Amino acid sequence: MEEKQSFFDHLLDGLNKMIPFVVAGGILMALGFAVSGAGAMSYPEEGLGTFGQVIYQIGNKHAMGLMFLIVGGFIAQSVGGSNALLAGMVGGSIASVNGSTFLGAVISGFFAGYLVKYMEKVAIPKSLETVYNILLLPVISTAVVGLVSYYVIGIPVAFIMNSLTSVLESMQGGNLILLCAILGAMMAVDLAGPILRVAYFFGVAAVVANPGVPQVVMAAVIVGGMIPPLGMALASTIQKKKFTQEEQEAGKAAWILGLSLISEGVIPFAIRDPKRVIPACAIGSAVAGAVIAYFNTGTTVVHGGIFILPIPGAVQNPLGYVLAVVIGTVVAAGLALLLKRDVPTEAIEKITEEA
Incomplete structure (x- = not known):
């Protein structure tokens, strides 16, 4: 072995x-x-x-x-x-x-x-x-x-x-909002690495400890993991001149990956411009986690992304879930476009080839 x-x-x-x-x-x-x-x-x-x-x-x-x-x-x-x-x-x-x-x-x-x-x-x-x-x-x-x-x-x-x-059950109001914001950000900072997994299994532990009871922290973790690929998918769709042709194609796939809670969809963007993409996505995910807590949106399941919404009883307050996804995606995309260098696609491709 x-x-x-x-x-x-x-x-x-x-x-x-x-x-x-x-x-x-x-x-x-x-x-x-x-x-x-x-x-x-x-x-x-x-x-x-x-x-x-x-x-x-x-x-x-x-x-x-x-x-x-x-x-x-x-x-x-x-x-x-x-x-x-x-x-x-x-x-x-x-x-x-x-x-x-x-x-x-x-x-x-x-x-x-x-x-x-x-x-x-x-x-x-x-x-x-x-x-x-x-x-x-x-x-x-x-x-x-x-x-x-x-x-x-x-x-x-x-x-x-x-x-x-x-302690988790006692967290209400601002404390819960802060916790969910931190968990959301953890889902975005290390490209589906160990920090993401710590946050994910923290949410899983909450679900396991209270089976059948909607858990706000689990919803924050799920949505936080969806935001990075969705944010970059949106950014590469509305401002194509900031992205290479390869990144634009990756953005098309990132829509499905993000909606399915496959956080790895952000990797093609983050490895080329980590100093801009990762902070933008982390902030977007933190905002999404805070929105989840604000609307007291919980879930009884631990995966599935947007596709758990049609399951009756799987998501408490589905509107808050959808708003968190939308708001977090817009924030991540907006920050990414604000931070990314506005250079011609050809120049980015040349930089990529030289690297």
């Missing part, structure tokens, strides 16, 4: 594997609400519920409910190889029931990975290698990770997660 170089590489392995579970689970839960309303959450103890209740249950328990198991397991696998997958999944599963949730799953995953990595280096007599690898290693590693997850990780991390949730 190729050795990864950083803590962040291992973390991203787990987080990237987790995203489809969160996205699918959140959208299915919203669909369950759309069909059965608040009754979707009341699944009967015996027999099948209504169609809406079943859809909600599939999303909540069988998709989103697996996210901690997945993130713990695949972080462990990234660190310690396939032999660490089981212990990491067990640690993540325990995190889902002892209150340590997302952070607990991450810590358990790293602990499992490094534990198995160490255990594989232990000198074992050749005659016992098969028994050790097939029986002893998985049993011992799973037992140790499980016990540590229950007795060491669970209580303090659950306290931290509950405290963070309480």
Whole structure:
């Protein structure tokens, strides 16, 4: 197995594997609400519920409910190889029931990975290698990770997660506006890099902690990630003389990418003029996040961009969502055009070729 170089590489392995579970689970839960309303959450103890209740249950328990198991397991696998997958999944599963949730799953995953990595280096007599690898290693590693997850990780991390949730829930008015503005800006400053991912998973943690409850910070994160490609798409459409032919073509694709919350659509613009494009987009995203908070616009899903709007119950106050997208896009585009050098397209192309 190729050795990864950083803590962040291992973390991203787990987080990237987790995203489809969160996205699918959140959208299915919203669909369950759309069909059965608040009754979707009341699944009967015996027999099948209504169609809406079943859809909600599939999303909540069988998709989103697996996210901690997945993130713990695949972080462990990234660190310690396939032999660490089981212990990491067990640690993540325990995190889902002892209150340590997302952070607990991450810590358990790293602990499992490094534990198995160490255990594989232990000198074992050749005659016992098969028994050790097939029986002893998985049993011992799973037992140790499980016990540590229950007795060491669970209580303090659950306290931290509950405290963070309480602080988040207590934020109203100006505090919430400032928080959402910061999260929006974080979605735009590093071209879909680690800062964006920190902001994104902060929003995801809020949704996970309160399933089915619209989260303003998640809406701010989603809209903040949409603004950079949309802002540059608008700028390259209304002021073509400031952009090369290649950038103009990238702008056409950026419309769809931005509406779909694929922030990478801004990269063709930012890599050529980062000092102007990135600040413009960050300010536009911050404004969009503030608008989201001002209108108390929340969402129960964690991805989907503009396409979550038609899902009943997915977005609280859809008008605020649309206004945030429009205002943030206009601000980002306007600042980009104000800051960008007004030089002929041919000159920009020549500069690009020389670089």
